[in-house]
Amino acid sequence: MRTQVAIIGGGPSGLLLSQLLHKAGIETVVLERQTRDYVLGRIRAGVLETGFVNLMREAGVAERMDAEGFVHDGTLIAYDNEQFRIDFAKHTNNHVVVYGQTEVTRDLYNARDAMGGTVIHGVSDVELNDLTGKPYVTFTHDGQSKRLDCDFIAGCDGFHGPSRQAIPLDVRREYEKVYPFGWLGILSETPPVDDELIYANSERGFALCSMRNANLSRYYVQCSLSDSPDDWTDQAFWDELKRRIPEDAADKLITGPSIEKSIAPLRSFVTEPMRYGALFLCGDAAHIVPPTGAKGLNTAASDIHYLYTGLVQHYLHNDSNGLDTYSQKALSRIWKAERFSWWMTNLLHRFPDQSAFDIKMQRADLEFLRDNDAAQTVLAENYVGLPY
Ligand code: RFL
Ligand code: PHB
Numbered sequence: 001m002r003t004q005v006a007i008i009g010g011g012p013s014g015l016l017l018s019q020l021l022h023k024a025g026i027e028t029v030v031l032e033r034q035t036r037d038y039v040l041g042r043i044r045a046g047v048l049e050t051g052f053v054n055l056m057r058e059a060g061v062a063e064r065m066d067a068e069g070f071v072h073d074g075t076l077i078a079y080d081n082e083q084f085r086i087d088f089a090k091h092t093n094n095h096v097v098v099y100g101q102t103e104v105t106r107d108l109y110n111a112r113d114a115m116g117g118t119v120i121h122g123v124s125d126v127e128l129n130d131l132t133g134k135p136y137v138t139f140t141h142d143g144q145s146k147r148l149d150c151d152f153i154a155g156c157d158g159f160h161g162p163s164r165q166a167i168p169l170d171v172r173r174e175y176e177k178v179y180p181f182g183w184l185g186i187l188s189e190t191p192p193v194d195d196e197l198i199y200a201n202s203e204r205g206f207a208l209c210s211m212r213n214a215n216l217s218r219y220y221v222q223c224s225l226s227d228s229p230d231d232w233t234d235q236a237f238w239d240e241l242k243r244r245i246p247e248d249a250a251d252k253l254i255t256g257p258s259i260e261k262s263i264a265p266l267r268s269f270v271t272e273p274m275r276y277g278a279l280f281l282c283g284d285a286a287h288i289v290p291p292t293g294a295k296g297l298n299t300a301a302s303d304i305h306y307l308y309t310g311l312v313q314h315y316l317h318n319d320s321n322g323l324d325t326y327s328q329k330a331l332s333r334i335w336k337a338e339r340f341s342w343w344m345t346n347l348l349h350r351f352p353d354q355s356a357f358d359i360k361m362q363r364a365d366l367e368f369l370r371d372n373d374a375a376q377t378v379l380a381e382n383y384v385g386l387p388y
Pocket of ligand 1: 008009010011012013014031032033034039043044045046047101123126156157158159160161162263264282283284285291294295296297298300
């Protein structure tokens with residue numbers, strides 16, 4: 001088999017890249033380890049920056065998102081029993097769109113089917129070969145060994161995939177911070193407690209009220225890394241959430257059975273460089289943020305934007321500049337999203353080793369943010385997404 005761009009991983013990064021390139025007349029083959037149902041069963045991000053929304057439009061897959069996504073012009077920040085609002089519209093003239101990653105992925109799969117794109121599910125033993133010469137990917141499918149020759153490889157295979165590991169250790173540099181807690185999340189078929197998201201700092205730990213649609217809510221509480229979802233009954237979850245959000249929100253919270261419950265660890269991680277020879281890393285394969293700023297999926301999208309424009313320049317205009325500057329441009333934006341997610345995580349969580357002084361600093365940071373327009377602008381600009 002031969003293609004122009006071999007894409008490893010059929011999550012949102014790989015599918016979006018494949019769809020954009022196909023529309024520009026560039027051939028791709030996507031290799032995905034899991035079944036489609038498995039990929040669609042993963043409940044992850046829910047907040048899209050305008051840059052992501054625009055890429056979905058450019059890819060011709062925005063119809064349902066434009067009809068069903070919710071535009072959010074602001075967000076609520078709560079601490080103790082107080083609450084204030086960051087007005088994105090006022091500070092940035094911009095907004096975010098609430099539309100689940102599951103739906104984004106479903107729309108992308110449907111578009112790939114409609115265009116006859118090649119997505120091969122159930123591959124194993126993926127190996128990346130001859131990255132600085134004539135690149136090719138080998139893998140097993142249906143019990144047979146296969147070889148895919150290509151010009152370029154896009155490593156869109158998430159944090160645990162093989163692409164990042166294919167960059168030699170003497171070239172690769174990794175930066176990591178692991179946080180001493182996780183997020184326990186539940187999905188429930190209940191109306192959201194508010195029209196906007198509530199990020200809450202409480203003395204019992206962080207909580208977040210989010211949503212997917214008018215009758216589907218997503219809630220999180222900071223939990224211990226040693227907890228398992230089975231330790232938490234639905235009732236225990238709702239009781240704990242209510243203790244961490246302002247009283248009026250707790251009073252109007254509508255609870256119900258959870259339809260999904262999981263724990264995600266929190267990590268900041270960046271690998272440099274994001275290009276090695278013919279290999280380009282995108283999304284979680286290259287970097288991870290803690291979910292506090294809703295940046296995971298959105299940083300994946302900015303990588304895809306830079307790689308897609310670089311590949312179009314290369315194939316359609318015989319210009320390699322976009323590919324040559326990919327790593328530098330992508331990383332420059334990634335580090336700012338890393339900083340924002342790290343800052344928001346520090347602002348809103350309780351840390352096991354936090355001193356009384358540290359808690360006062362956090363409180364001062366929150367009060368400054370509540371009272372200061374410039375500080376609110378900084379948060380709003382980062383939250384709606386820095387320009388590409
Ligand atoms: P993905 O979504 O992990 O997709 C990678 C794909 O590669 C496949 N793969 C392989 N394919 C072939 N061969 C192999 N050897 C392979 N190894 C892996 C995988 O099966 C998968 O289909 O990465 P991508 O596309 O870069 O997208 C990134 C986003 O998924 C991610 O940034 C966000 O979901 C992060 N994230 C969240 N982000 C937010 O903005 N808000 C959230 O609330 C939020 N919650 C989360 C999250 C990530 C989580 N992870 C990674 C466990 C919750 C969780 C639990
Ligand atoms: C979500 O809805 O899953 C969500 C929203 C905002 C975040 C993280 C997760 O910061």
